[in-house]
Amino acid sequence: MSGPTTPDAATPGQGADLPAALSEEALAAALEQAQVAFAAAADLEALKAARLAHVDKGAIAGARREIGALPPAAKAEAGKRVGAALDAVRAAYTAREEALQAARDERILVQERVDVTMPTGRRPLGSRHPIELTQERLVDIFVGMGWEVAEGPEVESEWMNFDALNLGKDHPARQMQDTFFVDPPDGGLVLRTQTSPIQIRTMLTREPPIYVVAPGKVFRTDDLDATHTPVFHQIELLAVDKGLTMGHLRGAIDHFVRAMFGDVKTRVRASYFPFTEPSMETDFQCFVCRGADDSCRLCGGSGWIELGGSGMVNRKVLTACGIDPDVYTGFAFGFGIERALQLRNGVSDMRDMVEGDVRFSGQFGMAV
Amino acid sequence: MRVPLSWLGELVDLAPGARGAEVAASLVSVGLEEEALHGGDITGPLVVGRVLTFEEQIQKNGKPIRFCTVDVGHHGQRVTDGIPQEIVCGATNFEVGDLVVVVLPGAVLPGGFAISARKTYGRVSNGMICAEDELGLGEDHTGIIVLRDYLGEAAVAGVAPGDDALALLGLGEQVLELNITPDRGYCFSMRGIAREYWHSQGSPAGAFRDPGVVPSNPPANLDGYAVHLTDATPIDGSPGCDRYVARIVRGIDPSAPSPGWMRSRLTQAGMRPISLAVDVTNYVMLLVGQPLHAFDLDTLSGSIKVRRARAGERLTTLDGVDRELSPEDLLITDGGQIPLALAGVMGGATSEVTESTTNVLVEAAHFDPVTIARTSRRHRLVSEASKRFERGVDPRVADDAAQLAVDLLVEFGGGTVDPGVTDVDTTSSRTAYPLDVTLPGRLVGVDYSRDKVVQILTDLGCTVEDPGVAPLEVVFVTPPSWRPDLVDGPDYAEEVARVDGYDRIPSILPTPTDGRGLTHAQLVRRIVANALVGRGYTEVLSYPFVSADFGDILGMTADDPRRSAVRLANPLSDQAPLMRTSVLDTLLDSLRRNISRGQRDVALFELGMVTRPLPGASHTAPVPGVDRRPDDATIASIDAAVPSQPRHAAVVLTGDADRAGWWGAGRAADWTDALDAVRTVAGALAVPVAVSAGDAAPWHPGRCAAITLADGTLVGYAGELHPKVLDRLGLPARTCAAELDIDVLTTASAEPTRLKGFSTQPVALTDVALTLAEDVAAGDLQSVLREAAGEFVEWVTLFDVYRGEQVGADKKSMAFRLAFRAPDRTLTTDEVSGFRDAAVAAAAARFGAVQR
Numbered sequence A: 001m002s003g004p005t006t007p008d009a010a011t012p013g014q015g016a017d018l019p020a021a022l023s024e025e026a027l028a029a030a031l032e033q034a035q036v037a038f039a040a041a042a043d044l045e046a047l048k049a050a051r052l053a054h055v056d057k058g059a060i061a062g063a064r065r066e067i068g069a070l071p072p073a074a075k076a077e078a079g080k081r082v083g084a085a086l087d088a089v090r091a092a093y094t095a096r097e098e099a100l101q102a103a104r105d106e107r108i109l110v111q112e113r114v115d116v117t118m119p120t121g122r123r124p125l126g127s128r129h130p131i132e133l134t135q136e137r138l139v140d141i142f143v144g145m146g147w148e149v150a151e152g153p154e155v156e157s158e159w160m161n162f163d164a165l166n167l168g169k170d171h172p173a174r175q176m177q178d179t180f181f182v183d184p185p186d187g188g189l190v191l192r193t194q195t196s197p198i199q200i201r202t203m204l205t206r207e208p209p210i211y212v213v214a215p216g217k218v219f220r221t222d223d224l225d226a227t228h229t230p231v232f233h234q235i236e237l238l239a240v241d242k243g244l245t246m247g248h249l250r251g252a253i254d255h256f257v258r259a260m261f262g263d264v265k266t267r268v269r270a271s272y273f274p275f276t277e278p279s280m281e282t283d284f285q286c287f288v289c290r291g292a293d294d295s296c297r298l299c300g301g302s303g304w305i306e307l308g309g310s311g312m313v314n315r316k317v318l319t320a321c322g323i324d325p326d327v328y329t330g331f332a333f334g335f336g337i338e339r340a341l342q343l344r345n346g347v348s349d350m351r352d353m354v355e356g357d358v359r360f361s362g363q364f365g366m367a368v
Numbered sequence B: 001m002r003v004p005l006s007w008l009g010e011l012v013d014l015a016p017g018a019r020g021a022e023v024a025a026s027l028v029s030v031g032l033e034e035e036a037l038h039g040g041d042i043t044g045p046l047v048v049g050r051v052l053t054f055e056e057q058i059q060k061n062g063k064p065i066r067f068c069t070v071d072v073g074h075h076g077q078r079v080t081d082g083i084p085q086e087i088v089c090g091a092t093n094f095e096v097g098d099l100v101v102v103v104l105p106g107a108v109l110p111g112g113f114a115i116s117a118r119k120t121y122g123r124v125s126n127g128m129i130c131a132e133d134e135l136g137l138g139e140d141h142t143g144i145i146v147l148r149d150y151l152g153e154a155a156v157a158g159v160a161p162g163d164d165a166l167a168l169l170g171l172g173e174q175v176l177e178l179n180i181t182p183d184r185g186y187c188f189s190m191r192g193i194a195r196e197y198w199h200s201q202g203s204p205a206g207a208f209r210d211p212g213v214v215p216s217n218p219p220a221n222l223d224g225y226a227v228h229l230t231d232a233t234p235i236d237g238s239p240g241c242d243r244y245v246a247r248i249v250r251g252i253d254p255s256a257p258s259p260g261w262m263r264s265r266l267t268q269a270g271m272r273p274i275s276l277a278v279d280v281t282n283y284v285m286l287l288v289g290q291p292l293h294a295f296d297l298d299t300l301s302g303s304i305k306v307r308r309a310r311a312g313e314r315l316t317t318l319d320g321v322d323r324e325l326s327p328e329d330l331l332i333t334d335g336g337q338i339p340l341a342l343a344g345v346m347g348g349a350t351s352e353v354t355e356s357t358t359n360v361l362v363e364a365a366h367f368d369p370v371t372i373a374r375t376s377r378r379h380r381l382v383s384e385a386s387k388r389f390e391r392g393v394d395p396r397v398a399d400d401a402a403q404l405a406v407d408l409l410v411e412f413g414g415g416t417v418d419p420g421v422t423d424v425d426t427t428s429s430r431t432a433y434p435l436d437v438t439l440p441g442r443l444v445g446v447d448y449s450r451d452k453v454v455q456i457l458t459d460l461g462c463t464v465e466d467p468g469v470a471p472l473e474v475v476f477v478t479p480p481s482w483r484p485d486l487v488d489g490p491d492y493a494e495e496v497a498r499v500d501g502y503d504r505i506p507s508i509l510p511t512p513t514d515g516r517g518l519t520h521a522q523l524v525r526r527i528v529a530n531a532l533v534g535r536g537y538t539e540v541l542s543y544p545f546v547s548a549d550f551g552d553i554l555g556m557t558a559d560d561p562r563r564s565a566v567r568l569a570n571p572l573s574d575q576a577p578l579m580r581t582s583v584l585d586t587l588l589d590s591l592r593r594n595i596s597r598g599q600r601d602v603a604l605f606e607l608g609m610v611t612r613p614l615p616g617a618s619h620t621a622p623v624p625g626v627d628r629r630p631d632d633a634t635i636a637s638i639d640a641a642v643p644s645q646p647r648h649a650a651v652v653l654t655g656d657a658d659r660a661g662w663w664g665a666g667r668a669a670d671w672t673d674a675l676d677a678v679r680t681v682a683g684a685l686a687v688p689v690a691v692s693a694g695d696a697a698p699w700h701p702g703r704c705a706a707i708t709l710a711d712g713t714l715v716g717y718a719g720e721l722h723p724k725v726l727d728r729l730g731l732p733a734r735t736c737a738a739e740l741d742i743d744v745l746t747t748a749s750a751e752p753t754r755l756k757g758f759s760t761q762p763v764a765l766t767d768v769a770l771t772l773a774e775d776v777a778a779g780d781l782q783s784v785l786r787e788a789a790g791e792f793v794e795w796v797t798l799f800d801v802y803r804g805e806q807v808g809a810d811k812k813s814m815a816f817r818l819a820f821r822a823p824d825r826t827l828t829t830d831e832v833s834g835f836r837d838a839a840v841a842a843a844a845a846r847f848g849a850v851q852r
C-alpha cells in the first residue's frame, strides 16, 4: 500500500484523528496475516476457513465497520484505505484459490485413471458370411464399370436351367450335372444347377445391350465333404451387344482377375460348354509364386490356377431368348465364389463355409 | 481316354524329344483337357523273378510272412556265389515256381518310394515282390502280381527270370490321361488324338497317318451275312441304326493269345486283356473309335435284325443282369426274334464269345446317339461303346474298323475270312454349310485371312468349296464324317481360333454405358445384413433342406400355410426332403451346432430365399422348344409353375445379449432383443412398423409379436420361442428369434423418404402416470395418448411400469413422458397442461385409465 496521494490526505491532523484499526500499519499487518493464512491453507476447505477469518471477519472487516463512526470528512480517506486493503486481500485469496483448484483438478484426473487394457465388449459386433462378402466384392467390381446385377429363383424350371441353354434332354452334358429334381420328377422343376438360367431370364425380359452380373446359390447332388458341397455359389457375367468378340470376353475376365487377385497374367484355351460357342477356359498366373515355386501349395507348382469357363453365347441360346444372333453377339463367364474364397482367403475345407460356426465368419468381420 | 505315348508316336510324328508333359501341353493348346500323366516314374531294376523256395511263418499279429528265395537272373546280388536273392513277402497268393515281379535295391517306385535292402521280420529283404498298386498299375493290393495270371499263360511262355519287367508291363513309358468333352467324341480314339496333336504342330504334310484308312478293306457284296435294319419308331426322326457292317472269320484258334504289344496297349489304356477276339475288338475301338462287337457265329441262326425292343422283352446282358427292355431300346436280334444285344451299349450272354468260340461275326455299326444315350441312362449302364456312340462315332469308319479287326483275327488267331462283306448303309452325306469367312474374325476378335480360314478347315478334314462368286465372303464347308459337332458358323469359328491359337485373342475391356447401380432390393439386403451385424448378429448360410415333419417340430397348426413345402424327388437325405418355407427352420440347426461346439452366447442371422408353393397348386412347368422365343403365354405358365420364393431374414439369439464381465453380470437375451432386431431392420430402412401381440409357431404364444406395416401388411414375427419347440430341438430355454419378409420391407421402402420439418423451439416435457387394467397393451395406450395429445406432441414414451398394492389387483400403473414443441413459439405451461389433460381424458375414455 502506498501513502496518501491526494492533497486532502496530507492535511495535518486528520490522520491523527483515525482509530488505530484504520491506521495504515494496522491494515498492512492485517493484510499480511491474511496472506500468510491463505498460503498456509493446504486445501480449498482450509482456504475457505481462512477467508472467513481474514476477509469476512477479522481485522480488515473490523476496520471497515469502524468507518461508519468517522466524521464525514475522514470517511472518504478511510474508505479508500480499507477498500484498497480489501482488494489486496481478495486478490491474494483468488490467487490461492485458483492454485488450489488447479492442484485438486490435477489430482482428480490422476485419481480417475483406469486400466484401459481391461477387456470391453458388453455387446460384440457380429460378422457377415465371407461368401456373401466375396459375392458383394465381385459384384461391385462390375457394377463400378456400368454392369447391373441380375437375379433369379433357386427352384427353377428345367427349361430355363437346361433346355434354353442348349442342354436338351439327351445332351451328354445334362447327364453330368447331378440335378435335384422337384417332385414329381416330370414336373419340369429343378433346383438350379447353375446361375445360367438367370442369363435366360435376363435375355427374355431385356433388350440388348445387356451387361449383367448374376450371383447366386446353386445346387448339385454331391455329399458334403472337404471339397464338395451340395449347395454352393456362382457368379456369372453376361454381355449381349452389337460387335462383341472373344476379345471383349477376355478383357472382362482379365479385369476381373486383376481386381480379385492383383496384377497377374491370364492364358486361355479352347473348351466346351453347351451354352457357348466358341468356348474358352481361362487360367491365371499364381498370385503367390508367379510360377517361381515348384512346391507352391496354391498352384501345385504349375504357376497357373484354373479360373473358370466362358465363351460366346451360343446362337441357339440367343435364338431361344428371342435375340437375333445375326445382329447381336454375346459372351458369358462363370466362376465359383467358394473357389475365390479358397484362393484368396485360404479356406481349405468346404465344411467350414456351410456349418455356420460363428468362429468362422467372425474372422472376417465385414471385410473379405 | 488314356493315350500311351509310344502308340501316339506311331500315328503322328511327335516333336523331337517331346515327352509326356510337352505332348500334353500341345494337346491342351488345341483344347483338350489333361487329366493326369501316368508311368515313366519307375527307375532302377524292376525284373522278372522265379520263386525258388519259401518258408511261411505266422507273426504275432496273426498274419503270415513268407521268407522267399527268388531267382532274378543275372541281377542277383550274390549270383556269382550261387546264392539266390532273399526276399521277405507278406503275400501268400503264389507258389514255388511262379514268375513274379521283383523290384531290387536301388530302384525307385511311384511316389518316390526308394527300395533298399532292409531288415524286416528279423531277416534282410533284398528287394520286394510287387503288387499292382505298388507299381501304379491299378488299385489291387490283395496279393502280389503272378505273371501267369496277370498276363496269361501264353504271354509268359517266353519270359525268363532277370527279364526287364518295366517293358513287359508297359511301365517304361508314359501314358497321358485326357478328359474328353462331350463335343469331341472323335477324341475317344488314338486316331482323333493323333489328329489333334498333328493340328497342334501346324498340320505338317505327311506327319499324320490316319489309321481309319485301311487299304485292304474290300467293297461290300451280296454274299455277306443277312442283316436287316428296321425302325418303326425312330427318335426325333433319326433311325436307331443307319449302318451295319458284318464280317465273318472262321476257324480261329480259341487258345491263341493276343500278342503282347496288344495286351500291353490295352493295359496302358486301362482295359483288361481277356481273349483274342475280345481284345481285338477293344484294340480297334481304341485305335479308330469304332465300337465293335464279336458274336459267336455258331450261336446265331442265319440273319440279324436290328429293331426296337417290344414291350415285355427281356435280355440278360454280359454283366449278368437280366433286364426288362423298353420299346425305346434298340436291339440286335437273331432273325428278328431272340434279342442278342442292347445295340451300342452291351452284348447279351447267349451270343457271347467264349473260350471255345472258333467262328466269329464282327459287328461294326453306327447307332443314333440319342437312342444310345437314353438306353444307357435307362439301364444305368455306361460302357466303352455307349460312351462313344452317345457322343457320335464316325459313320464312315465302320467298314475300315471291321477290316482292321478281321486282319488281326486272321493274323493272330489263324482264322480265315469269309468273302462275303455285309454293309447295310443308309447314312446320308452331310450338306455343305455356307460359311461367311469373316465370321470367325468377327466372333473371335482376331483378323483371320480368308486363306487362313480355308487352310485350317481343310486341315481339319473339311471339304471347302469356294464358289468365287457373290456373296464373295461365303464358302461352302462340308465337315468331315467324324465331326458331327460342326454344325454352324460359331462351331467353325472355334475351330479356326483353336487351331490358330487362343493365345492370339486380344484383351479388350467392354464399356457398358447405362448401368444404374444396384437395385433398391439389392441395396436393402446389404443394409439389413450390415445393420444386424452392427447389433451383434453373425451371418450364416444354412442349407435350405428340412425334414418332412418340420411343421410338427415347429408346432405349426394343421392349416398353417407354411406347411405347404416343395418336395425334392431325389433329396440327399430322406431326413431332409423338403425345401424350407421359413429361414428359421434351418437357422435353428446352425444355432444348435454352435451350442454343441461350446458357444453359450450366440446371435445368428440369415438372409435368404424360402420356397412358398401355393397349397394344392400343381407345379408343372411346360418345356417348350428352343428354336425360337416361347410366346409370352408359355413363359407366363413357366413362371406360374415356379413357386414363389420370397427373401426372408431371420435372427436367433440365446445366452447373454449383453455379456457378463469384470463390469458385472450379463443381461440374458429376451424377447426385447428379438424386437430390437426387428426395429433395427425396419429403422435401417426407415420403414415404420407396428407391433401387436401375435400368435404364430414356433413362438411362445404369450411372447410373440406380430410386425405389420402401417397398412396392416404382415412383415413377420418376433419374440421368445415356444418352450416345447426348444425342447424338441434341444435348444436352450428362452431362445429368442424373429423372421421378417424382406420383400415386403423392400416394397415398403421403395419410395424415397420425404423429410418432415422439425422445430427448433424449446421442448416442453410433462409426465403422466395412469392406472388401468392389466390387459391393456402399452402399445395401444401409447397410440391413444399420442393421438389425443394434439398437433404439437413430438414423442410419447413409456418410462415406468408399476404393479402392487397401491394400484390394486389386476391393475398396473404406467408412467409416460410426453414431449411437446410448436414450430414457431414457446408453448406455455397452460397449453402443455391442456394437451396432457386431453391425452389423459382419451385414455380414460378408451381404457378407463385413472391418473394417479
Ligand SMILES: [Zn+2]
Pocket: A286, A287, A288, A289, A290, A291, A293, A296, A297, A298, A299, A300, A301, A302, A303, A304
Ligand atoms: Zn503358385
